[in-house]
Structure formats: structure tokens, C-alpha cells
Amino acid sequence: MPPAPASHILGQTPRPRSDVTTTRQPFLRQGVRVTGSEAKLPAQAALRGTLGWVWTVLGPFLGLILITGLFAYLTRETGSFLTLYNWRIIAVQTVVVGVAALGMTLIMISGAIDLSVGSTIALVTVVVALIVKRLDPAMPLALKGGFALALAMCSGVLLGGVCGAINGALTAGLKVVPFIITLGSYKVYRGLAKWLSSSTTVYVPSDAKAWWFSRILAAEPEPRWLLVAPGVWVLALLALVLAIVLRQSVFGRYIYAVGSNEATARLCGVSVPRVRVWVYAIAGLATGLAGVLQFAYLSATGDSTTADGLELQVIAAVVIGGGSLSGGEGSVLGTLIGCLIMSVLNNGCVHARIPNPAQDVIIGVIIVAAVTLDRIRRGSR
Amino acid sequence: MRLEMRDVSKSFGPTRALEGVSLAVDGGEIRALIGENGAGKSTLMKILSGAIRPDTGTITLDGEPFAPSGPRQARDRGVAMIYQEIALAPDLTVEANIMLGRELSTYGLVRGRAHRRIVRETLELLDHPDIHPAIKVRSLSIGAQQLVEIARALTANARVLVLDEPTSSLTGRDAERLFQLVERLRDRGMAIVYISHFLEESRRIAQTFTVLRDGKNAADGLLAQTSEEAIIAAMVGRDLNELFPQVPRTIGEPILDLRDVALHPESQSGLVLHRGEVVGLAGLVGAGRTSLLRAIYGLDPVRTGVVRVAGYPARNAGPAERIRQGVGFASEDRKTEGLALSRSIEDNITLSALDRHSQRGFLRLGQRRAEAAELMRKLAVKARGPRERVGNLSGGNQQKVALARLLHQHAHVFLLDEPTRGIDVGSKAEIYRMIGEQAAQGAAILIASSYLPELFGVCDRIAVMSRGRIFPARPTHEWTEHKVMELATQLSS
Known part of the structure; x- marks a missing residue:
């Protein structure tokens, strides 16, 4: 049954509403009591409603500018900080933290957490490296140097998806809090990575690397019209897609609803x-x-010890960007900021x-x- | 439209929550469903909403069998619930909340324009176009949030509307607006079940009533033809004198002086409690009764003025110092604040005065257990023993444990916030008896309650609060329920 305006029960079509006006009581004119500012300034309230997301990322954005200014001042003698090259x-x-943090943003908006991010990344680098190492020599000559690598990288992304789906299925199925489930998988995925790699670094034969591989995270992009490394564009594209999902899609609303009030979401028929x-x-x-990008960052090596503690960096980035550990809050733009x-701090120092x-x-x-x-800023509203 | 429940029963393990309950409501009718807490009202609601299934009995909607498998299906069949506690996602906008679970979409993307049109039209039909669809629900008042819930029910094609104590957190004017809105929905042919334990409110809005007691039908009829006493008797199921045992007592010297304490800039409380006295605080939810009790006990800051406990320096102190001064506080929220549910009865009873059982930092466990057991006997706590988890007890027994803690810490000023909320009639009578006995032994007791018959039954004096303002306390016999409600809602615009 499609949702309809309430006309069915009120026994009338919404327009014209002449009969409504006659039944209008004095109290209806005054409207419900809305909190302070909205009652006085409906226009401002409407503006805040539509521009709400700008408002929520304003704080982190100002923080970013402040920190940038601070380091520009501290490095004014050498001038090495505020250069185009350095910003590239x-x-x-x-890129690596950003891509992982975008995923974490979804999880944290839904009111959950994922501690296995760093381990998953390590596992992905190891598996990708192993696939290339095994597959590339077996390739026919025409497909050598690239095909195996591309295939392995795609598998790496899918492997991440499987690792995540296992976390999700265990949380939903066993009804154990996400913190504990992912604390477990944090150990398990890291252990698998070490096991598969026999606790050594997995190197990929140099002839298996395609011409495009080293460019993914090159500071000086090739061709020049890309302006930034292709990896950065991957991050931007993912951000755009996830922003649309969160803001415009039904699924995005369910994520916010589950994180904001799980009982209500269930009440409204959302399959939590x-x-x-x-x-x-x-x-x-x-x-x-x-993980695949980390594999590129490590110049095509699989390292079972890489990205140790990265999950905390990722969580910190989401929280600085306005995300909340209790769910219902967070945005793509905030997370990117x-x-x-975090990167500006590291680099600036x-x-x-x-x-x-x-x-x-x-x-x-x-x-x-x-x-x-x-918190203080929100509390004052 | 006719909703009919016939011979509906439901058991949870050994507890029979509903036993052969029948209820019918027609389109164009508002039926008040009246009953004490624990009478089975919420179980009945859960069955209607599809959250649980009845063991036996039939439910029909216009003659068609109605057995929803979940909230979604109940909504699709046109049965909507407005719960006492607002069931909205605070971080979502008004529009997203109203359309939650029924979104219109193209390739998974929300059709925002169509949503806004539906929401706007619905809010206009409710005569509230002033609620902007893009505002987050968090920033709306409770009254406005309730309207959003009603709008959600309407967009879901609701034909039967069940409202569960919808005015419990509304101010007088918002409540009146809600009544008028509900009446308009009735006039348009909706069937409405109105759950409340305020009799006057039920009379104001409903024509017919059903009383539930202990999971059974206790009375049924037209409100206009039934006296208040008859309804109360049906609700309580026992003589009022039996429920409120009278313990003879004499009023002694002042012990708690709140004369200049104020939550409201223009209103000092002027309240002084004496030994042997029970004073009630009436008012709506949000009137400031809880804030006042918490401020006295030192859990919240006192805005202006000083709390004076007789025999101690006049200053505003924290809970530890208040406990030493003999002040005890029982929270309205026993599950999350009042009790540590995962701990044992003895742990909970003795927590506020553990030093009585300690010697050089070590606890004398035997002595502690003996004292806890003694208090359990005194208050008739039904449990296997002092070591049982408090979480395993029924609501009434949990509340007795919370009060036993105050006895254990030798309190002689009792601050009780909703001491009988959500508990059975038997436990209520025991708690009223304990209150009377403590007063007879020279304690002063301040009770905040939303349940007026209780205040009228146990208090010597009653003070009414409204939006942080405290009106002077007057002897109970000078009040009527009507006068109390008038004052409680008077300033609430």
C-alpha cells in the first residue's frame, strides 16, 4: 500500500481545503510550541534544516584551517609546508586512512564499531601479493605484467567485503556487541595474514607490476592533468558515492535510523x-x-604487520569529523576533514x-x- | 471500521498477563482504556501492534481476522500506535521520520520532492504547517514530536489509533490541542483507543471505557453514566482504606527547610518539612519535581537558595554529605539509576552505607547479610535470599529493595520520586504502609508522584509544581483532583 497524504482518513482531497479552514480552531493558528529560535524565525529554521550538514562540518573545517595556519607559521622560515608538492x-x-574511514563512517552512524580495520588491511595486502606471485607466472605472454595484478586487486576489495560481511553477520546473528565481535576478528584476521604469509613479507616479482601500478599513489601525478594521484581520485569518487547513499538513498536513511533509535526503526518495519x-x-x-591501496603504497608487498593500530586512527578521524560513538551522527564530508x-598534523609536525x-x-x-x-558547540544550540 | 478483541489471553511463563480480555471500538468512537500499571494495558498494546501474539482469542478488523506478524504489518492493516515515550529517531528530519519504513524511491534513491509533498500535506491537514519537514526531530518540543508521530500514523493509512498516555509529558495547552486533534480524527471516522490513568482526562476525551485489572476485564460502560468512585474501585479492586493503611502520627519540629530554594526565578518554594509529616509534590512531567528532589539531595546544583537540614550547617552539599545528614533519595528510574540490577539484593541495600559494615577497609560480610535479610523481612521482599540478583525480581520487589536502602542508611528525610510507578497493587500497599510507619517514627517524607489518588491517599500536605514554580503546600483535605490539575497546567503555555 503506497503511503498517501492523510486525506483518506480525513475524507477529503488535500486541495481545495476550504472545509478545513472552517473547522480551524484558534489553537491551530498558534501552532505547536516549537523550541525558541524556530518559533520566532521559521525561515532560519528552514535554512538550518537544509544546510544542517554544512553546520555540522563547520567546526572541523575551522579546526583544519587553524591547524594549517599554525604549521604555516611554524615553518615560515623554510616554507616547505605550504607548497603544492607537499599538499600532494x-x-x-x-588516501588509505580516508578510504577506510569512509567505511567506518557508515558503521559508526549505524551505532556500531569495527576494530578489525587494520587487520583486514594487512590480510588484504598479503592475499593480493600471494595471488600475484602465484598467478602471474602462469599467465599467457599476452596477459603478463598487469592482468594478474588487476585481478588480484579486485579480489582484494572483495576479500575486504567478505571480512566485513562476516563481522556484520556475527553481530546480527549472535547478538553480541560489535566491539567484542570485531575485537575477535581483529585478532583472527591478523592471525590469518601472518599464517598465509608465514610471517614474512611477501614480495611480488617486478615483471608482474604493470606500468600504471606505481602511479596510483605517486605524489607527482602522470599525466599532469590529473592534478593529484589517481588514488586520491579513488577516494574522492568513493566519498561522492557514499555521500549520495547516505543523503539520498532509502538505505542511507535506514542507517541513520538504526543508529539514532534502533527500536523505532524496528517499529517502522526496518529490518535491523x-x-x-x-x-x-x-x-x-x-x-x-x-588494503589494496596500502598494497600499492608499500610498492606491491604483502605485509602481515602493516596498518597496526590503523583502526584507532580511522575512528579518531570519524569522531573529529563529527561522528558519534553512540550512532546517528556523522557525515562523509566531516570524516574527510x-x-x-590527522594527515596535516603528521606532516606538519x-x-x-x-x-x-x-x-x-x-x-x-x-x-x-x-x-x-x-560537544560544547552542540550543547549550546 | 470496527476493531474487536474477544477472549484474548497471554501468558509469559507462569505469569498470566491477560486472561480472557475483550475490547471493541468502532469508527467514530473514542474508548478509554483504564487500569493501574501492570493491569495488562501494555500487553494488550503489544498484541495490537504485532510485537507479540496472543495465546488464545480472536482479533478482528471489520470482521476480518487480524493477526499481525510485526509492527510493519499492523501498520499496513491500518492500526497505528502512539506510545507514551516518543518513538522517533532524533537525528533524522521530520520528513525522514514520517516516511521511515515507507519511503518512495527510484533505484534506491529517495524521491525527496514526493516525500516533502506528502509530509507537508499531512501536516497541513493536522493544521500544523509550521513544523518544517527538514528540521531534525531532536530540536522539536515534545508536543511537536507527538504530532510528528501522529502524522506518521496518518501517512501509514491508519484507521485505528491507539494512544498510550499521550499527555503524560505535555503541557496543559499542548494537551488541549491534542484532545481537539483526536476529536477531529474521531469525527472523520477513526476508531480510537485512549489509554490513561487520569480519570478526568479520560472523561474529557472519551465516551466509552473499559477497565482492566490484573489482566482481566473489570468494568465496561459509558463514562457519562459511571461515577468516579465506581471506576476507581474497579481499577484498584480493593477498598481504598485497605490500600492506604492509616498509621497514627504526630507532626514534630521542622527538619528540612527549603524556604528560599528556587528552580524558577520568581518562585521560592516556601516549603518546610516537619518530622512525622508526609508531603506530596504534584505536577506534570517536566514540572520540575524530579529536579527539586535531585537538587535537595545534591545530585543537581541548586539554582538559588540553600537547603537546610536541621542540626547541620546550612549549605548545598553533594549526596555523600546528605546521606550522612540522614537524607535519602529513591530515584524514579530504578532500572538505570536507582538500582544496580546485575548486583545482589544485599549489595544494593547496603551500598549507600557500607562503612557501617567495614573494619579497616574490609567488609564484615556476615553482619551485612544479616542486616540486609532483616530489612527484606521488614519490607516483605519476595526473593530467594539476600544474594539474589536484583534484576531477577519483579518491579514491586525491586522498588522495595530501593526503599530498604534508605532504611539501611538510617535516613529520616525521605525523598521519593514516583515510588510506586509500574508496580503491583500489593507492593503499593506495602510501600504506603512503610511510608506511614516511617513518618510515625519521626521521619519526614517528600513524595513526587504523577498518580494523584496516591498523593491524596498518603499525604498530609500537597504542593503543586508547574514549570519550575512551586505553589504553597496546603493540607490535603483542601485540595481536589480538579484544583491540582488546574494549577499544574495553569502556567504551562
């Missing part, structure tokens, strides 16, 4: 377990893609010659400060 490097350094499994599967595909803040231990302290403080400030 920052963009490339953001199905949403959860799909969210993890899609986020897993993103993690798989991040959160990732950029190097340029400002801040020693490594101090970097860790600074990043830790910034995470807490960012979230606290965001």
Missing part, C-alpha cells in the same frame, strides 16, 4: 539485522579497497621538526580537544 603528498598520505550486515559488508569493501586534520614522541602527545590532545569543543 598530504593528499596521498590521506539486514541493515547491519549490509553496512558491514559495504564498509568492508571500502576497507578492502584501503577529520582525515585531513615533520616539517616543523617536532620530535616523534611530541607528535603523539599533540595528536592525542587534539583528538580530545576536538571532540570536547564539538
Whole structure:
């Protein structure tokens, strides 16, 4: 039965509503009591409604500008920080965390968490490397140097999706909180990676690398009209797709609904377990893609120890970008800004010659400060 | 449109929640469903919403069998529920909430324009075009949120509407608007079940009524032809004197002085509690009764003024100091605040005064258990023993454990927030008896309750709160339910 305006029960077509006007009571004119500002300024309320997402990423965006300004000032003597080349490097350094963080954004909006991101990435790099190593020598001459690599990279993305789907199915099926399930898979996936690689780094024969492979995350893009590395474009494209899914699709609304009030979503006929499994599967595909990009970043090596602790970096980026651990909040744009803040911090500290231990302290403080400030800002609304 | 339930029964394990209950409502009728907490109203609602299935009995909609397998199906058949607690996703917009679960889409993408049109038309038909569809529900008032829920029911083609205590968090004017809206829906042919335990409110809105007690039909008829006393008697199922045992007591010297405490800039409470006195705080949800009790106990800051406990320095203190001064507080929310459900009865009873059982930091477990067991006997807590998990107990026994804690800490000022919410009549009578006994032994008791018969039954004086303002307390016999409600809703615009 398609949803209809309430005319069926009120026994009239919505237009013309002459008979409604006659039954209008004095109280109806005054309308319900809406909280302060909206009652006074409906236009402003409407504007805030439609531009709400801009409002939510405003804070992180200002933070990004502030941090950029700070490092520009600290490095004013060498001037090495504010160069086009350096920003291309920052963009490339953001790609792996960014792609994984986009997946995590979906998961966190739905009110869940994924601690197995780093392990999944390591597993993907190992499996991709192993596939190339086995498959490439077996390829006919015409397909050598590229086909096996492309096939392996596609498998890597799918493997990520499978890892995610397993997390989701276990959470929904066993009814155990996501934190515990993914804490388990964090160990399991890492263990599998070590097992498959016999705990050594898996190298790919150099003739198996295609001409395009080294360009994926090259700081100087080739051809030049790309402006940034192809990997950065992959991140941008994924962000665009996920932004549309979250904002425009029915599935996106279900993700927000499940994270915001699971009981209500169930009440309205949303299949909560199905949403959860799909969210993890899609986020897993993103993690798989991040794994493939990490494989490229490591110049085609499979490393079972790579991306250790990356999940915490990813969660931090989502939270800095306005995501909430309790679900219902978060946006693609916010997450991207959160990732950029993290990369700019890392990169800026190097340029400002801040020693490594101090970097860790600074990043830790910034995470807490960012979230606290965001809470105060929201509370004041 | 006619909804009919015949001989519906439902058991949960050994508990019979519903036993042969019948209920019918026609299009154009508003039927009040009246009953105490635990009478089976919410089980009945869950059956109608498809959340659970009845063991026996039939439900028909216009003669057709109605056995929804879930909320979605109930909605598709035109039966909609408005729950007491707002069931909206706060982070979603008004439009997304109204269309949740019934989105129109093309290739998975929401048809936003069509959504906005439907939502706007529905809100206009409810005469509330002022609620903007793109606003997040979080930023709306409770009254507006309830309208969003009703709009959601309407877009889902609802023909039967069940409202569960919908005014419990509304201000007087919002409640009146809701009544007028519900009446308009009735006039257009909707069948409406209105659940409430406010008799006056039921009279205001409904024509027919059904009373449930202990899962059975207790009375049925036309409200205009039935006296208030008859309905109360049917609800409670026992003599009122038996429910509110009278313990003789004398009023002593002042013990808690709140004269200059204020939650509202223009209103000092002027309240002084004496030994041997039971004072009630009436008001709507959100009137500030809970805030006042929490401020006295030191859980929330006191905005202005000073809480004075006789014999101690006059200053605003935290809970630890209040406990030492003999002040005890029982939270309205026993499940998440009042009790540690996963811990044992003895742990819960003794938590606020553990130092009584400790020696150089070690607990004397035997002494502690003996005292807990003694208090359990005194309050007739039904459990296997002091080591049982509190989470395993029934609501009434949980509440008795929460109150036993106050006795254990030797409180002589009791701050009780909704002490009998959601518990059975037997436990209620025992709690009223305990309150009376404590007052007779010289304690002062301040009770916040939304259940007026209870305040009238146990209190010496009643004060009414409205939007943070406290009206002077007056002896109970000077009040009527009507006067209390008038004052409680008076300033609420």
C-alpha cells in the first residue's frame, strides 16, 4: 500500500481545503510550541534544516584551517609546508586512512564499531601479493605484467567485503556487541595474514607490476592533468558515492535510523539485522579497497604487520569529523576533514621538526580537544 | 471500521498477563482504556501492534481476522500506535521520520520532492504547517514530536489509533490541542483507543471505557453514566482504606527547610518539612519535581537558595554529605539509576552505607547479610535470599529493595520520586504502609508522584509544581483532583 497524504482518513482531497479552514480552531493558528529560535524565525529554521550538514562540518573545517595556519607559521622560515608538492603528498598520505574511514563512517552512524580495520588491511595486502606471485607466472605472454595484478586487486576489495560481511553477520546473528565481535576478528584476521604469509613479507616479482601500478599513489601525478594521484581520485569518487547513499538513498536513511533509535526503526518495519550486515559488508569493501591501496603504497608487498593500530586512527578521524560513538551522527564530508586534520598534523609536525614522541602527545590532545569543543558547540544550540 | 478483541489471553511463563480480555471500538468512537500499571494495558498494546501474539482469542478488523506478524504489518492493516515515550529517531528530519519504513524511491534513491509533498500535506491537514519537514526531530518540543508521530500514523493509512498516555509529558495547552486533534480524527471516522490513568482526562476525551485489572476485564460502560468512585474501585479492586493503611502520627519540629530554594526565578518554594509529616509534590512531567528532589539531595546544583537540614550547617552539599545528614533519595528510574540490577539484593541495600559494615577497609560480610535479610523481612521482599540478583525480581520487589536502602542508611528525610510507578497493587500497599510507619517514627517524607489518588491517599500536605514554580503546600483535605490539575497546567503555555 503506497503511503498517501492523510486525506483518506480525513475524507477529503488535500486541495481545495476550504472545509478545513472552517473547522480551524484558534489553537491551530498558534501552532505547536516549537523550541525558541524556530518559533520566532521559521525561515532560519528552514535554512538550518537544509544546510544542517554544512553546520555540522563547520567546526572541523575551522579546526583544519587553524591547524594549517599554525604549521604555516611554524615553518615560515623554510616554507616547505605550504607548497603544492607537499599538499600532494598530504593528499596521498590521506588516501588509505580516508578510504577506510569512509567505511567506518557508515558503521559508526549505524551505532556500531569495527576494530578489525587494520587487520583486514594487512590480510588484504598479503592475499593480493600471494595471488600475484602465484598467478602471474602462469599467465599467457599476452596477459603478463598487469592482468594478474588487476585481478588480484579486485579480489582484494572483495576479500575486504567478505571480512566485513562476516563481522556484520556475527553481530546480527549472535547478538553480541560489535566491539567484542570485531575485537575477535581483529585478532583472527591478523592471525590469518601472518599464517598465509608465514610471517614474512611477501614480495611480488617486478615483471608482474604493470606500468600504471606505481602511479596510483605517486605524489607527482602522470599525466599532469590529473592534478593529484589517481588514488586520491579513488577516494574522492568513493566519498561522492557514499555521500549520495547516505543523503539520498532509502538505505542511507535506514542507517541513520538504526543508529539514532534502533527500536523505532524496528517499529517502522526496518529490518535491523539486514541493515547491519549490509553496512558491514559495504564498509568492508571500502576497507578492502584501503588494503589494496596500502598494497600499492608499500610498492606491491604483502605485509602481515602493516596498518597496526590503523583502526584507532580511522575512528579518531570519524569522531573529529563529527561522528558519534553512540550512532546517528556523522557525515562523509566531516570524516574527510577529520582525515585531513590527522594527515596535516603528521606532516606538519615533520616539517616543523617536532620530535616523534611530541607528535603523539599533540595528536592525542587534539583528538580530545576536538571532540570536547564539538560537544560544547552542540550543547549550546 | 470496527476493531474487536474477544477472549484474548497471554501468558509469559507462569505469569498470566491477560486472561480472557475483550475490547471493541468502532469508527467514530473514542474508548478509554483504564487500569493501574501492570493491569495488562501494555500487553494488550503489544498484541495490537504485532510485537507479540496472543495465546488464545480472536482479533478482528471489520470482521476480518487480524493477526499481525510485526509492527510493519499492523501498520499496513491500518492500526497505528502512539506510545507514551516518543518513538522517533532524533537525528533524522521530520520528513525522514514520517516516511521511515515507507519511503518512495527510484533505484534506491529517495524521491525527496514526493516525500516533502506528502509530509507537508499531512501536516497541513493536522493544521500544523509550521513544523518544517527538514528540521531534525531532536530540536522539536515534545508536543511537536507527538504530532510528528501522529502524522506518521496518518501517512501509514491508519484507521485505528491507539494512544498510550499521550499527555503524560505535555503541557496543559499542548494537551488541549491534542484532545481537539483526536476529536477531529474521531469525527472523520477513526476508531480510537485512549489509554490513561487520569480519570478526568479520560472523561474529557472519551465516551466509552473499559477497565482492566490484573489482566482481566473489570468494568465496561459509558463514562457519562459511571461515577468516579465506581471506576476507581474497579481499577484498584480493593477498598481504598485497605490500600492506604492509616498509621497514627504526630507532626514534630521542622527538619528540612527549603524556604528560599528556587528552580524558577520568581518562585521560592516556601516549603518546610516537619518530622512525622508526609508531603506530596504534584505536577506534570517536566514540572520540575524530579529536579527539586535531585537538587535537595545534591545530585543537581541548586539554582538559588540553600537547603537546610536541621542540626547541620546550612549549605548545598553533594549526596555523600546528605546521606550522612540522614537524607535519602529513591530515584524514579530504578532500572538505570536507582538500582544496580546485575548486583545482589544485599549489595544494593547496603551500598549507600557500607562503612557501617567495614573494619579497616574490609567488609564484615556476615553482619551485612544479616542486616540486609532483616530489612527484606521488614519490607516483605519476595526473593530467594539476600544474594539474589536484583534484576531477577519483579518491579514491586525491586522498588522495595530501593526503599530498604534508605532504611539501611538510617535516613529520616525521605525523598521519593514516583515510588510506586509500574508496580503491583500489593507492593503499593506495602510501600504506603512503610511510608506511614516511617513518618510515625519521626521521619519526614517528600513524595513526587504523577498518580494523584496516591498523593491524596498518603499525604498530609500537597504542593503543586508547574514549570519550575512551586505553589504553597496546603493540607490535603483542601485540595481536589480538579484544583491540582488546574494549577499544574495553569502556567504551562
